[in-house]
Amino acid sequence: MIDQDVLERVLAAAVRxxxxxxxxxxxxxxxxxxxxxxxxxEQVTSGRDRGAGxxxxxxxxxxxxxxxxxxETGLAAAAEAAAAAASQGGGGxxxxxxxxxxxxxxSPIEQFPDNVRKADKVALMARMDDAARSAGAAIVQVxxxxxxxxxxxxxxxxxxxxxxxxxxxxxxxxxxxxxxxSGMQTGYQSAGLTKGFELFREVNVxxxxxxxxxxxxxxxxxxxxxxxSMQVVIKQGSGGVLFHEACGHGLEADLVAxxxxxxxxxxxxxxxxxxxxxxDDGTMTGEWGAFGYDDEGHPSQYNVLIQDGVLxxxxxxxxxxxxxxxxRSGNGRRQSYQHLPMVRxxxxxxxxxxxxxxxxxxxxGSGVYVAKLGGGSVNTASGDFVFGMTEAYLIEDGQxxxxxxxxxxxxxxxxxxxxxDMLGNDFAMGNPGTCGKDGQGxxxxxxxxxxxxxxxxxxxxxA
Amino acid sequence: xxxxxxxxxxDRVVAQARTGEQVEAFVSRDSETDIRVYEGQVExxxxxxxxxxxxxxxxDGRTGFAYSGTLDPSAIADVLAEARDNVxxxxxxxxxxxxxxxxxxxxxxxxxxxxxxxxxxxxxxxIAKELERLTLATDSRVRVDDSNYADVAxxxxxxxxxxxxxxxxxxxxxxSVGTLADDGDETQTGFGFSVGRSPDxxxxxxxxxxxxxxxxxxxxxxxxxxxxxxxxxDPYVTAMFLGIISSTLDGEAVAKGRSLFKDRLGDxxxxxxxxxxxxxxxxxxxxxxxxDGEGLAARRNSLIQEGVLQQFVHNSYSARxxxxxxxxxxxRGGFKGTPGVGCLxxxxxxxxxxxxxLIADVDDGVLIQSVQGLHSGxxxxxxxxxxxxxxxxxxxxxxxxxxxxxxxxxxxxxxxxDVVEVGGDIDWLPMRASGVSLVIRDITMSGA
Numbered sequence: 001m002i003d004q005d006v007l008e009r010v011l012a013a014a015v016r017x018x019x020x021x022x023x024x025x026x027x028x029x030x031x032x033x034x035x036x037x038x039x040x041x042e043q044v045t046s047g048r049d050r051g052a053g054x055x056x057x058x059x060x061x062x063x064x065x066x067x068x069x070x071x072e073t074g075l076a077a078a079a080e081a082a083a084a085a086a087s088q089g090g091g092g093x094x095x096x097x098x099x100x101x102x103x104x105x106x107s108p109i110e111q112f113p114d115n116v117r118k119a120d121k122v123a124l125m126a127r128m129d130d131a132a133r134s135a136g137a138a139i140v141q142v143x144x145x146x147x148x149x150x151x152x153x154x155x156x157x158x159x160x161x162x163x164x165x166x167x168x169x170x171x172x173x174x175x176x177x178x179x180x181x182s183g184m185q186t187g188y189q190s191a192g193l194t195k196g197f198e199l200f201r202e203v204n205v206x207x208x209x210x211x212x213x214x215x216x217x218x219x220x221x222x223x224x225x226x227x228x229s230m231q232v233v234i235k236q237g238s239g240g241v242l243f244h245e246a247c248g249h250g251l252e253a254d255l256v257a258x259x260x261x262x263x264x265x266x267x268x269x270x271x272x273x274x275x276x277x278x279x280d281d282g283t284m285t286g287e288w289g290a291f292g293y294d295d296e297g298h299p300s301q302y303n304v305l306i307q308d309g310v311l312x313x314x315x316x317x318x319x320x321x322x323x324x325x326x327x328r329s330g331n332g333r334r335q336s337y338q339h340l341p342m343v344r345x346x347x348x349x350x351x352x353x354x355x356x357x358x359x360x361x362x363x364x365g366s367g368v369y370v371a372k373l374g375g376g377s378v379n380t381a382s383g384d385f386v387f388g389m390t391e392a393y394l395i396e397d398g399q400x401x402x403x404x405x406x407x408x409x410x411x412x413x414x415x416x417x418x419x420x421d422m423l424g425n426d427f428a429m430g431n432p433g434t435c436g437k438d439g440q441g442x443x444x445x446x447x448x449x450x451x452x453x454x455x456x457x458x459x460x461x462x463a
Numbered sequence: 464x465x466x467x468x469x470x471x472x473x474d475r476v477v478a479q480a481r482t483g484e485q486v487e488a489f490v491s492r493d494s495e496t497d498i499r500v501y502e503g504q505v506e507x508x509x510x511x512x513x514x515x516x517x518x519x520x521x522x523d524g525r526t527g528f529a530y531s532g533t534l535d536p537s538a539i540a541d542v543l544a545e546a547r548d549n550v551x552x553x554x555x556x557x558x559x560x561x562x563x564x565x566x567x568x569x570x571x572x573x574x575x576x577x578x579x580x581x582x583x584x585x586x587x588x589x590i591a592k593e594l595e596r597l598t599l600a601t602d603s604r605v606r607v608d609d610s611n612y613a614d615v616a617x618x619x620x621x622x623x624x625x626x627x628x629x630x631x632x633x634x635x636x637x638x639s640v641g642t643l644a645d646d647g648d649e650t651q652t653g654f655g656f657s658v659g660r661s662p663d664x665x666x667x668x669x670x671x672x673x674x675x676x677x678x679x680x681x682x683x684x685x686x687x688x689x690x691x692x693x694x695x696x697d698p699y700v701t702a703m704f705l706g707i708i709s710s711t712l713d714g715e716a717v718a719k720g721r722s723l724f725k726d727r728l729g730d731x732x733x734x735x736x737x738x739x740x741x742x743x744x745x746x747x748x749x750x751x752x753x754x755d756g757e758g759l760a761a762r763r764n765s766l767i768q769e770g771v772l773q774q775f776v777h778n779s780y781s782a783r784x785x786x787x788x789x790x791x792x793x794x795r796g797g798f799k800g801t802p803g804v805g806c807l808x809x810x811x812x813x814x815x816x817x818x819x820x821l822i823a824d825v826d827d828g829v830l831i832q833s834v835q836g837l838h839s840g841x842x843x844x845x846x847x848x849x850x851x852x853x854x855x856x857x858x859x860x861x862x863x864x865x866x867x868x869x870x871x872x873x874x875x876x877x878x879x880x881d882v883v884e885v886g887g888d889i890d891w892l893p894m895r896a897s898g899v900s901l902v903i904r905d906i907t908m909s910g911a
Contacts, residue, residue: 388839407849408840459870
């Protein structure tokens with residue numbers, strides 16, 4: 001994308017006014033998406049995003065500029081703007097010598113999306129539409145989407161780091177709408193991995209579509225969700241977002257450093273039920289949040305955040321690790337070359353327990369069984385977090401019974417982690433997610449076995 | 464590069480249209496400044512410029528689209544070729560087509576502010592520092608998480624083979640501050656904003672006070688028990704609520720049978736005291752604009768008049784499908800996508816009384832200061848509404864103890880009918896809706 005000698009000169013120029021550190025992040029991404037709605041292929045979109053972001057750090061101040069011009073002139077102008085932003089003066093010459101690191105392939109690709117005919121991508125959509133509409137007469141509308149991207153990225157900095165990485169992602173999603181006497185209901189399913197078109201050898205798109213339709217139809221008979229605190233069982237592979245919100249964000253070192261996390265100063269302490277071991281793992285082959293190098297050029301890592309309930313470590317990026325004089329953890333990520341990196345999760349999951357999932361439901365006299373969670377959000381300072389239930393059922397006398405309408409659940413992170421009292425042995429990863437923080441979205445994965453929380457507040461309307 | 468130069472680029476693409484093709488070129492160029500201050504130092508300073516082009520080609524009712532984040536001539540040729548290639552894979556749609564000039568005059572609102580365009584960087588930094596100082600000075604329990612100054616300048620041009628040829632530019636700025644308030648082990652958070660066409664119009668004192676109040680007044684908050692209550696939504700929360708309501712009034716959702724109001728035109732869908740309009744021609748609105756995403760004049764549309772559903776919002780496609788005309792509500796997320804449908808600058812017809820007066824009339828209720836999880840617990844198709852919340856108890860017209868970690872729930876249909884009063888305290892926010900205090904009865908509060 002950019003020659004090594006050009007990078008060395010641009011970086012040297014960026015620190016000429018006395019900055020401590022400079023970095024070039026460049027990407028060249030090609031993407032294809034298909035929008036299918038209302039029985040039609042509405043549109044195929046082809047996109048090209050190409051550019052570089054230059055970060056210059058002096059003391060505690062970061063300057064950042066980006067450009068779509070990857071020539072030496074374009075990069076030099078961006079470097080000058082970033083340096084000016086970071087610094088008011090100083091001086092001194094510095095040379096930069098880059099050492100190229102070997103390529104790390106975390107997710108090997110068999111069928112690159114640019115080698116697959118557009119017609120084959122488009123054909124998936126009609127199959128999903130057919131399958132969803134065939135699932136029941138109540139299905140009145142279906143929208144589906146396909147997306148793929150192939151991104152080449154490069155990071156070079158004044159510490160001599162020089163890495164490149166190639167990141168391929170492929171995803172499908174579908175929303176089905178069912179109409180009945182009580183109004184409309186929706187069902188949603190998706191599948192996405194850091195893989196090429198071979199994704200569709202392991203994902204059956206018709207099954208995905210039928211599942212979305214089933215969810216919408218089931219909810220036509222749903223009763224209002226209860227209101228108040230109760231026992232909640234969360235199905236395998238659907239509740240990773242609970243950990244993402246209940247503690248994942250609170251373990252990001254940038255939030256911890258500013259005293260904006262309830263987990264500040266809690267390293268070595270019991271912060272969760274001893275059943276819980278929580279991992280953030282950027283090396284998990286094929287998963288949505290996997291990569292070879294993070295967006296600051298650090299190799300992806302397997303990081304244990306909570307071991308048997310004890311907080312072992314936070315997640316780190318370049319800046320926070322530098323300030324604390326400790327190693328990074330491969331969690332420096334950004335949405336694109338137009339964004340500054342910060343501490344982000346990758347694939348965050350809870351390891352297996354030992355209980356049979358059926359026994360967890362049977363042991364629950366009354367409560368709510370959540371079969372699919374929607375998104376969530378957290379206030380890391382107070383620890384209060386919410387997450388949506390898009391498919392849920394009542395548990396009565398240890399049996400899963402009637403479907404419930406949608407709603408949010410609310411809890412406080414540290415309390416909920418301690419209240420996990422049963423953990424299944426049926427670990428599964430969940431749907432591909434996009435995690436939002438400070439206006440930037442990055443792809444993340446999550447997963448967990450079936451588990452029970454002994455008290456969570458269900459935000460429904462029924463008494 | 465000026466808007467006229469962007470127009471020339473768009474014109475050149477459209478001139479390459481072949482017989483039987485409709486072609487639209489949308490070209491934009493943005494620059495942004497984003498300054499964050501922490502403990503008196505600049506934490507980051509982002510100076511960003513981006514530009515790009517999106518090209519839509521329609522032939523025989525089939526649509527193809529492509530974009531590129533550069534205005535390099537060879538890249539533009541590739542984008543046009545890709546868009547043409549993508550046409551082959553679209554399904555024929557009898558309503559597909561570009562917008563056509565509709566004779567509605569553009570209301571020139573003068574959305575370009577020269578003071579902002581020439582504002583010196585050092586003064587922008589000083590504003591963010593001043594906001595941090597003012598916030599810290601309000602209360603010893605308050606820390607500042609981040610104090611931010613942001614501005615954006617956007618230029619765009621659109622041209623079509625159907626005869627649309629328009630360009631424009633606008634700029635705006637805002638400041639925001641995030642706070643943390645501590646009491647022992649407990650920490651609560653708050654935020655404050657101020658928006659303006661120019662930094663000279665900021666009210667930093669108000670942003671600082673609100674950010675400090677929001678955090679400090681939640682200290683000591685407990686989890687309430689579950690019951691039905693009347694809620695008073697803070698203007699910021701009302702603006703978020705209006706954003707959800709707007710998706711039910713989207714003409715494309717209506718045409719595709721996906722709006723819960725699809726068969727309700729002319730019906731009483733809200734309490735008669737409620738009048739909702741979309742008015743991008745009011746320059747006080749942060750998202751005021753002269754043009755919609757297809758290059759038609761942005762205009763004022765009455766959506767709900769005294770509780771009666773008046774109309775849905777449309778772009779040219781959704782309008783054609785339902786036999787209506789575009790209401791100038793094409794929205795476009797930059798050059799990377801084709802126009803969808805959406806409200807541009809929502810506004811509730813304000814009432815006359817301030818928030819204190821509204822609260823004084825509530826016997827048993829909650830002032831909702833913030834909500835969480837509107838993306839996860841609200842379904843605009845079914846109408847289910849459930850959100851995490853924090854706020855203050857209202858007893859016999861008086862604000863009392865803070866509460867947190869509870870949810871408020873109802874349905875969108877019922878909430879509109881259950882509105883009791885609209886406040887007169889209009890607040891302009893950096894969002895697609897302005898805020899005003901709103902009283903809604905019979906909401907389920909779930910807590911302990």
